[in-house]
Amino acid sequence: MSTRNQEIVKFSDLDSDIQELIRTAVAYRQKAHCPYSNFQVGAALKCDDDSVFGGCNVENVAYGCTICAERTAVVKAVSEGKKVFKHFAITGDVTDGFISPCGSCRQVIVEFGTDVKVYLAKPDFSDVLVTDMDTILPLPFVPTSIPE
Numbered sequence: 001m002s003t004r005n006q007e008i009v010k011f012s013d014l015d016s017d018i019q020e021l022i023r024t025a026v027a028y029r030q031k032a033h034c035p036y037s038n039f040q041v042g043a044a045l046k047c048d049d050d051s052v053f054g055g056c057n058v059e060n061v062a063y064g065c066t067i068c069a070e071r072t073a074v075v076k077a078v079s080e081g082k083k084v085f086k087h088f089a090i091t092g093d094v095t096d097g098f099i100s101p102c103g104s105c106r107q108v109i110v111e112f113g114t115d116v117k118v119y120l121a122k123p124d125f126s127d128v129l130v131t132d133m134d135t136i137l138p139l140p141f142v143p144t145s146i147p148e
């Protein structure tokens with residue numbers, strides 16, 4: 001059974017490596033190509049070997065071709081041979097509450113693990129909602145084993 005883990009913490013109370021991961025997500029947010037929604041999203045993914053991959057949303061005039069920041073980061077990591085994720089920081093233009101990954105991104109992330117820690121960060125480095133994939137996607141559809 002899933003355990004619900006989520007708590008709001010101050011950015012300044014997080015470990016320095018997580019603060020750095022959030023700073024990376026905020027920096028990638030600035031790279032967003034979002035002329036249609038004007039909604040910038042940044043993501044940064046830290047793997048088990050401490051390598052980091054950032055991503056932003058990349059929209060397209062054919063809206064269905066758009067890719068989210070989170071999936072951009074996952075695609076970059078996997079294409080570099082990294083498949084074990086530890087931490088995922090996500091930030092976007094949300095002022096009330098916290099940004100949260102869409103259903104498609106949640107499914108793509110759990111392909112590589114349900115115990116990934118997730119940091120939903122405000123871009124002004126104030127509050128961060130700390131949670132994990134098991135909490136935000138309970139009872140996920142996951143592979144029984146991932147072929148190597």
Ligand SMILES: [Zn+2]
Nearest residue numbers: 068101102105
């Ligand atoms: Zn998404």
